[in-house]
Amino acid sequence: ELTRMGIAHVNELCVPGLGYYVNIAILPEAGTSGADADGAALAGRAETTKYAGIVIEVDGPSRYDDKRRLRPALGMIRRHLTLAGWAVLGVPYWEWNELKAQARKAYLAKFLARAVYRSHWGEAEPNDSSGADMLPGGA
Secondary structure (H helix, E strand, O other), rough: OOOOOOOEEEEEEEOOOOEEEEEEOOOOOOOOOOOOOOOOOOOOOOHHHHOOOOOEEOOOOOHEEEOOEOHHHHHHHHHHHHHOOEEEEEEEHHHHHHHHHHHHHHHHHHHHHHHHHHHHOOOOOOOOOHHHOHHHHHO
16 A cells, blocks of 8 residues: 555564564655665665654554454564654554555555654654554544
């Protein structure tokens, strides 16, 4: 969906300085970097940690317990990413699977708008690490 929206991104990025792999990262350099057509990780771009970026985590069933609560280790990773200046969206598989193509685009657009607002105005990040309340209206 991000490609269709014209948003350059990198898949499976190892976040410099933290060592965590994230599913999707939107970086200021992503459009002009050496990322290949598959969105392979940026090589030698440690300077990206100084920019506030956006991370999208695709949360499949293994990331949740039997009550659909995010596993604690993933919550900790997201807190670390947030403290390092990243805006993190966790997309639960059951929400994503229910959305049609246009609704997916709107879902991502709302999050991206909110993340840009927060990075500009410095609004505190929410306590819920699932990412669901980072969407306007708490969708």
